[in-house]
Amino acid sequence: MPVARLVEQPSRVLVSGGSYAGLSVALNLLDLCNGLPSRFTGEKAAPDTSKQVPLEITIVDERDGFYHLIGTPLAFASTEYATKAWTLFQDIPALQTPAFKFVRGSITGVDSEKKFATIAEHGSQRDVQIPYDYFVAATGLRREAPAAPQTLSKKQYIVETTNHIRTAQAATEGVIVVGAGAVGIEIAAELKLLMPDVNVTLIHSRSKLLSSEPLPDEFKDRALQLVHEAGVRTILGVRVVDTIENKTSGSEVLLSDGRRVKADLVINAVSKFHPTTTYLPSTVLDDDGYVKITPSLQFNSDIPNAYYHHATGDIVSWSGIKRCGTAMHQGLYTAANIHQKMLANIRNITPVYKELASDIPPMMGLAVGTQAASYGPPDNSVSSGEDVMQMFFGNDLGFTICWNYMHLGDAPFKVEPTFFAPEEDCRLTQSLASEPICA
Numbered sequence: 001m002p003v004a005r006l007v008e009q010p011s012r013v014l015v016s017g018g019s020y021a022g023l024s025v026a027l028n029l030l031d032l033c034n035g036l037p038s039r040f041t042g043e044k045a046a047p048d049t050s051k052q053v054p055l056e057i058t059i060v061d062e063r064d065g066f067y068h069l070i071g072t073p074l075a076f077a078s079t080e081y082a083t084k085a086w087t088l089f090q091d092i093p094a095l096q097t098p099a100f101k102f103v104r105g106s107i108t109g110v111d112s113e114k115k116f117a118t119i120a121e122h123g124s125q126r127d128v129q130i131p132y133d134y135f136v137a138a139t140g141l142r143r144e145a146p147a148a149p150q151t152l153s154k155k156q157y158i159v160e161t162t163n164h165i166r167t168a169q170a171a172t173e174g175v176i177v178v179g180a181g182a183v184g185i186e187i188a189a190e191l192k193l194l195m196p197d198v199n200v201t202l203i204h205s206r207s208k209l210l211s212s213e214p215l216p217d218e219f220k221d222r223a224l225q226l227v228h229e230a231g232v233r234t235i236l237g238v239r240v241v242d243t244i245e246n247k248t249s250g251s252e253v254l255l256s257d258g259r260r261v262k263a264d265l266v267i268n269a270v271s272k273f274h275p276t277t278t279y280l281p282s283t284v285l286d287d288d289g290y291v292k293i294t295p296s297l298q299f300n301s302d303i304p305n306a307y308y309h310h311a312t313g314d315i316v317s318w319s320g321i322k323r324c325g326t327a328m329h330q331g332l333y334t335a336a337n338i339h340q341k342m343l344a345n346i347r348n349i350t351p352v353y354k355e356l357a358s359d360i361p362p363m364m365g366l367a368v369g370t371q372a373a374s375y376g377p378p379d380n381s382v383s384s385g386e387d388v389m390q391m392f393f394g395n396d397l398g399f400t401i402c403w404n405y406m407h408l409g410d411a412p413f414k415v416e417p418t419f420f421a422p423e424e425d426c427r428l429t430q431s432l433a434s435e436p437i438c439a
């Protein structure tokens, strides 16, 4: 009589958003479900079969690849870097495993009771419904230009960045960047670094840069010093009242003190963003549209099946400045907590959750040309210089740091599927023997 080999049905995880947060969830969950330590711990160990769980992850994203959002100021100043900053999902070695499936499209709805999501599939007029066991919202913020590219394919994005770079290079009257938040500062500094002959002026309505950030004045003053050292001119404490575009002689910016400044390119970097949560029921959102979560990153609301729904990254309602390091860290915690829930379901363990600290202090790394400034725990001191740039951003605005941290270049570890005897688990659904085991 042939020996019955039984394969457990995979747990289906739907991750909406395939960037820092979403990929961190998917990749760490893959490690854990293979019985390995999660990749962010840096530990190496042989697979622990008692922690293995068959897994199927669907990643939904509007883009056709991983875009290194932090690199945007440089991507819109250097065509070479722009190509590097966007990697098609099919070209990322770590994602090439049958455990991952990609759907290119926009998530438009989530039915938490029936546990399926609706996706407007890119390139077709179709809405597809994807069932899941566990759901993760990791779609971040909708950011307008110039904070993020507005195109969704790498091909279109190369055209978008190339056009912008050409316009900046031809700006004989100079470039004006309006708004000295982190994005405006970095855009101005990268343009000046890559195009030293172009006059770059940063205009801000308040007397201090980064005026809306909960950061000490010492950091803001240091940022101003670095901006000047980068060769960017500043006009502070005045508002832009109007921008008059002239087809033949560039633009003229009218300031609240009556001054007029000429430029061929005016970049409005006054931040405009909102959470991408229109696909979720309003009861799971706070007043600003962010997802309310528990410290274990589970939805913190009484919708049906909240236990199976998680949110991570920029989209969550939590303390602290929105940062990519935070998004990846939360991705790890989300993966670990979903894995615990899977083990509790299959092996009857008591789940132990990783929980976020309730009060994340403000921290920031700011790239300003060849230098960077940093502020944050543990000592809350301000540092700056080229060494700080190397530590926080390397030579490519953090692309290699993030790529290596997520191990995107590593081929996936190959693990044999886990087999169980029937008495171990009543969720067994597929049998190579002729008789059904459990209904």
Ligand SMILES: Cc1cc2nc3c(=O)[nH]c(=O)nc-3n(C[C@H](O)[C@H](O)[C@H](O)COP(=O)(O)OP(=O)(O)OC[C@H]3O[C@@H](n4cnc5c(N)ncnc54)[C@H](O)[C@@H]3O)c2cc1C
Binding pocket: 016, 017, 018, 019, 020, 021, 022, 060, 061, 062, 063, 067, 069, 070, 071, 072, 073, 105, 106, 107, 108, 138, 139, 140, 141, 143, 147, 148, 183, 276, 279, 312, 313, 314, 315, 322, 323, 324, 325, 326, 327, 365, 366, 367
């Ligand atoms: C210019 C700039 C510079 C920055 N610099 C730094 C820095 O130096 N250090 C730092 O720590 N942080 C920095 N940040 C912040 C950092 O980029 C964010 O905190 C980080 O991107 C959050 O990651 P996330 O995965 O949560 O969201 P995102 O990176 O925004 O990713 C969300 C993903 O979801 C997809 N998506 C959105 N809506 C949908 C939908 N409806 N359906 C399907 N897919 C969808 C998007 O295409 C995207 O791939 C910077 C941000 C900007 C804009």
